Amino acid sequence: MALAARLVDVKKVYRVGDIDVQAVRGVSLDIEAGAFLSIAGPSGSGKTTILNLLGALDTPTGGSIWIGEQSTEGLSAKTLADFRNTHLGFVFQTFNLVPVLTVEENVELPLQLHGIADPAERKTRVQRMLEEVGLGDLADRRPTELSGGQQQRVGIARALVKGPTLVLADEPTANLDSTTAGEIMDLMQAMNERHETTFVFSTHDPMVMERANRLVRLRDGRIESDKRRNGGRRGA
Amino acid sequence: MARETIPGRLSTAHTVRVAWRNLRRNRRRTWITATTVAIAVLLFQCFLALLTAVEQQSFDNLIRYQTAHAKLYAAGHFELRDEFPLDYPLSQLERIQEKARSVDGVAATTPRLTFSARLSDGIDQIACLGVGIQVTGSDADVFRIPQAVVAGTYLTEDEDGLLLGSGLAELFGVSAGDWLTVLAKTQAGAYEALDLPVVGLVGTGNPLIDRNSFLLPLRTAQYLLGMETAATEVAVRFAARARESATLRRLRDAMEAEGLTVKSWEEMEQDFMALVKVKRTGQGVMLGIFIVIALVGVTNTVLMAAFERTREIGMMMAMGLRGTGVQRLFLLEGGLTGLLGGALGSAVALAIIGYFASVGIDLNALYGDMDLGYPVKDVLYPAISAGLVLGCWLGTGALAAIASLYPAVRASRQDPVEALRHV
Numbered sequence: 001m002a003l004a005a006r007l008v009d010v011k012k013v014y015r016v017g018d019i020d021v022q023a024v025r026g027v028s029l030d031i032e033a034g035a036f037l038s039i040a041g042p043s044g045s046g047k048t049t050i051l052n053l054l055g056a057l058d059t060p061t062g063g064s065i066w067i068g069e070q071s072t073e074g075l076s077a078k079t080l081a082d083f084r085n086t087h088l089g090f091v092f093q094t095f096n097l098v099p100v101l102t103v104e105e106n107v108e109l110p111l112q113l114h115g116i117a118d119p120a121e122r123k124t125r126v127q128r129m130l131e132e133v134g135l136g137d138l139a140d141r142r143p144t145e146l147s148g149g150q151q152q153r154v155g156i157a158r159a160l161v162k163g164p165t166l167v168l169a170d171e172p173t174a175n176l177d178s179t180t181a182g183e184i185m186d187l188m189q190a191m192n193e194r195h196e197t198t199f200v201f202s203t204h205d206p207m208v209m210e211r212a213n214r215l216v217r218l219r220d221g222r223i224e225s226d227k228r229r230n231g232g233r234r235g236a
Numbered sequence: 237m238a239r240e241t242i243p244g245r246l247s248t249a250h251t252v253r254v255a256w257r258n259l260r261r262n263r264r265r266t267w268i269t270a271t272t273v274a275i276a277v278l279l280f281q282c283f284l285a286l287l288t289a290v291e292q293q294s295f296d297n298l299i300r301y302q303t304a305h306a307k308l309y310a311a312g313h314f315e316l317r318d319e320f321p322l323d324y325p326l327s328q329l330e331r332i333q334e335k336a337r338s339v340d341g342v343a344a345t346t347p348r349l350t351f352s353a354r355l356s357d358g359i360d361q362i363a364c365l366g367v368g369i370q371v372t373g374s375d376a377d378v379f380r381i382p383q384a385v386v387a388g389t390y391l392t393e394d395e396d397g398l399l400l401g402s403g404l405a406e407l408f409g410v411s412a413g414d415w416l417t418v419l420a421k422t423q424a425g426a427y428e429a430l431d432l433p434v435v436g437l438v439g440t441g442n443p444l445i446d447r448n449s450f451l452l453p454l455r456t457a458q459y460l461l462g463m464e465t466a467a468t469e470v471a472v473r474f475a476a477r478a479r480e481s482a483t484l485r486r487l488r489d490a491m492e493a494e495g496l497t498v499k500s501w502e503e504m505e506q507d508f509m510a511l512v513k514v515k516r517t518g519q520g521v522m523l524g525i526f527i528v529i530a531l532v533g534v535t536n537t538v539l540m541a542a543f544e545r546t547r548e549i550g551m552m553m554a555m556g557l558r559g560t561g562v563q564r565l566f567l568l569e570g571g572l573t574g575l576l577g578g579a580l581g582s583a584v585a586l587a588i589i590g591y592f593a594s595v596g597i598d599l600n601a602l603y604g605d606m607d608l609g610y611p612v613k614d615v616l617y618p619a620i621s622a623g624l625v626l627g628c629w630l631g632t633g634a635l636a637a638i639a640s641l642y643p644a645v646r647a648s649r650q651d652p653v654e655a656l657r658h659v
Contacts, residue, residue: 052653055554057554057652057653057656058653077559078244078558078559081244081553081556081557081558081559082244082556082558083556084554084555084556085244085555085556086556090551090554090555092551092656094547096547096548096550096551096656098254098548098551098552099261100254100257100258100260100261101254101257109246109552109555110555110556112246112247112250113244113245113246113552113555113556113557113561114556115244117247158555
């Protein structure tokens, strides 16, 4: 099966003052295309670091990372920015929507950055994506006029609108109540199945872990366990 | 088919829209910064309008009452002009003037005999400058002395008399109808004195004339100095539409062949022009300080905005916005703040300048007889051109954008991971 991403003996060492902190200690992981993979583990286990490395936001101090067929090794900051824009989508714990833009404009942002200059094409794609996440009638609202769940739906639409290879979500439900968190996971799962987009998300929440069809547990920067399921449990 | 733009950058229209909306996030801060810029622009434009008016009126004053557009001298006179020598007279005045008037762009000429003299009322004696002018026919074609008569009458050709500077008259305590004695050294070196009636007073706003000079008919001056038909200079007025530099060049070509020296009004007033430059520089430095303060305000505002939006910048960089895209956004925010302040300041400046351009600034009421350091008087009409306002407005935007360069570059160099972690 084709791989969406591959980590080969990846290490990451941070320098904090005079001390080297080993955040990731030789992680190797193959992520199949279409996976709905959850990375779990206690605080400091390296979840966010792995997501940052997969998201080409950070560079490893050892090992190599492949997204699709492309290695991220040795790419300049500008090339990495273009690479992220083309291949990756991000969903954030705190939504990170631009408050001065409407819902529609927030979702349109990655298309602008992708270089799609035709406003009609951008509008069509944004509208379709907003319909998919159930916000078709809220396109003109500002983020501050939306609930947390609605804001995260906008975040998901923004991550998916340009059709990325891989969507990375760092604790996407951490700021939501359990009902809304369940709805967001339903939406992500539906998108994963409908678009066959690969999702990798970090979480502390057992309910969220149960939704994944693959659960990778980290401890002290190493993979503690890697379990696969035949399809994660669907929400009610 | 979709048109492709540069990946990793927002379109200019989108960037402007986002930047404009970002300015409205913290409206109070934006308005405070824009107001600071507006005050600097207001001061700059009002000051510039005033300075331009003062300088223009000064130059006009010099040309109308003292220097004309150019003067012709016998070789050697100009170098010693501060001593008012009589040893380099111009003779054959008619021929010289005829030749000068034949030059394209020259409208009128007149001879003058300038000399050092002492005036006395029998009690006090004051050193001053005597100017013999050709009353009938030509001086009024070049200079505007008749229009500057503030008391009494202008000179007449067939009647001896003095036209006294108003400041000088005040020093003596004389008015039209009083008599003064003119004492001067003749060309031969002997002292000669003449009692002459004051026929009128002139107030030009030019301190050299008002406080230090008297005018008398050329014929009387020639008699007093024993110079028969000679003069020390021929003043030249250019036609209103003539190009000054080209006319001066042609005049030089024609007259220097005659062995005469041709000097423009700017060359004659080198000291004043140097003073104008010094004043411009000094006042420019003062204005520059205001502008720098306003620009520091812009830098600070953009710096704070960039700090507050660190995580948002991190998010946009994660989505693929390049550093140059981040820079453009903040440069535009700074530039727009400048344009906003510039528009506000320009609007107020235009209203103020427009008002004073119609009613004028009464210098006499403001300063009385105080020497402003410029030969100006009465009412000053400040003026400003649309081009200058537009240039100033756009310049303010550009300067504000430059002032935003540091915070913009700083924001663009952030590590996206660190930026996303920012609380």
